[in-house]
Amino acid sequence: MLSKNALYLSKRYAGAITLRSVRKLQTDQGSYLRNPGSEPLTHATLGDVIAETAHKYPGRVAIRSVHEDITLTYEDLLKQADSLGCALRANGFQKGDRLGIWSHNCAGWAVALVAAARVGLISVFINPMYEKDELSFCVNKTKMKGLIIGDTIKNRDYYTFLNKIVPELQTSKELSLKSQIFPNLTSIITLGKEKLSGVSNADNLINSFRNNSEVSKYGQELKPEDASLCLFTSGTTGDPKAAIDSHYSVVNNSYFIGKRLLYQENQIICLQAPLFHALGSVVTLIASLRHGSTIVISAPTYNVAANVNALCAEKCTVITGTPTMYVDMLSHIKSRGDLPIKLNVALAAGAPCSPELIRQMNKEMKTDYVSALYGLTETTACVFHSQPGDSVDVVAETVGYLTDHSEVKVVNDKGEIVPFGTPGELIVRSYSNMICYWDEPEKTKKTFTEDGWLFTGDQFTISPDGYGKIVGRFKDIIVRGGENIAPKEIEDVLNTHPDIIASQIVGVPDERLGEELCAVLKLREGTNFTTQQMANYCSGRIARFKIPKLLKVIDEFPRTASGKIKRFKLKELVESGKI
Secondary structure, three states, rough: OOOHHHHHHHHOOOOOOOOOHHHHOOOOOOOOOEEOOOOOOOOOOOHHHHHHHHOOOOOOOEEEEEOOEEEEEEEHHHHHHHHHHHHHHOOOOOOOEEEEOOOOEEEHHHHHHHHHHHHHOOEEEOOOOHHHHHHHHHHHHHHEEEEHHHEEEEEEEHHOOOOOOOOHHHHOOOOOOOOOOEEEEEEEOOOOOOOOOOOOEEEHHHHOOOOOOOOHHHHHHOOOOOOOEEEEEOOOOOOOOEEEEEEHHHHHHHHHHHHHOOOHOEEEEEEEEOOOHHHHHHHHHHHHHHHHHHEEEOOOOOHHHHHHHHHHOOOOOEEEHHHHHHHHHHHHHHHHHHOOOOEEEEEEOOOOHHHHHHHHHHHHOOEEEEEEEEHHHHHHHOOOOOOOOOOOOHHOEEEEEEOEEEEEEEOOOOOOOOOOOOOOOEEEEOOOOOOEOOHHHHHHHHHHHOOOOEEEEEEEEEOOOEEEEEEEEOOOOOEEEOOEEOOHHHHHHHOOOOOOOEEEEEEEEEEEEEEEEEEEEOOOOOOOHHHHHHHHHHHHOOOHHHOOOOOEOOOOOOOOOOOEOHHHHHHHHHHHOOO
């Protein structure tokens, strides 16, 4: 039986899946589901639908950045974005050029995203924690033409960092960079106020093109099927891949995400996740902009105290984040006593959420309901998503109900559909599937079947009632606090150390983060290697969150008959304390 509150929420959900749709999900073909959708898909570009929201709610607050003390209404956001977009097009940018956004969470990040969408540029989201090699790879991989950088904050000086790898910046004219290491990059634009050599100021560009009279012309060049966003995956082998999502996929996936999170009810949404991540950008920011809600940015980077303060001071009604973030938040809330927090929805995504954590979120954060979500970079953001009214057990035990206008099936290693409830690989066919991996035709081809099914690499079971459950991962990805981390990237760094013969990175259970990184090393004879030495060596080579916190040494790795390392066996040895 549903509680009164759950029933109330179910009624509030205007786009709830009808009984007829639920029946359509059930087939006699084994583990196959199809959701025909509660309403038609929207054939439009991201720039057009955000403009539609702005024209509908011009005076409503779109972005409230607490740490910057900046408030942008929808009218402000659109005007600034159109001006910035027109400035870029007037200075040599063409439809389809890539514009990188390398910044912490701030109001300017949102302006840059909308600007690119309005004038036909492809936004490339870059982790602000990236070091030299990681940044260089992203810029050159996508042949990026422009890079927007954040203002200087504690522990992050983007301009000084760039000067170390782009010495030409000091003597370059604005928007005319000629870099040896980045041959396609012509423009560096700062979201800060300071005057920097070789760098354009976003505010100055906006002020110079306030008439933004050309924006409609640029918008008419675009089709919904054109590329809109580029997000980097955590590649399981080799370098990360750049997944390209269309305007069409982003417009619709964000819309249906927003409906299940009740964004259409003018919510005030607390952002915790970084905006470069799909959870921060598509699920939280863009979905909010699709429905006319308000995004509250409490801090430039993850900050528990700032997030709790924002919930209280800004009267937030929705919050999104990973389970780890909620563990931290609950601990902080309990230390402060009774706080004026009252939430309609809390979304926990990126990792499984325990029933006890959900109950604590309901109680301590006074949350009407907790929602779960599953998706991939390659599927824009969402494949399964809880519905309002789902019980605590359903939210904890599944990743939610199949999203609108999508098909999924679970197959064995021969590609055959397995019976409902039987584990296999989840594959997806949907409008939300990515266009391709940028400049990777062979990898793209391997990711799709000839008839458009995308391999997720995740081991799943699905049920006839439309819900999915993760059983495991075929990929080697480690999920640490909601961050997807590829072991090979860390191993490639460690293996360059003169004392290390070989390395393997495994994820071990962690109460707070879900998984923690453990390096298992084979060392040269007579050498010693400490956790601190490992941290020192990795620092500056990979982002801090990828540096393993645990270290184990082994004489020989367990291997298969063909000589491949048994990573699962290694994980068992670490967890059992045998190494």
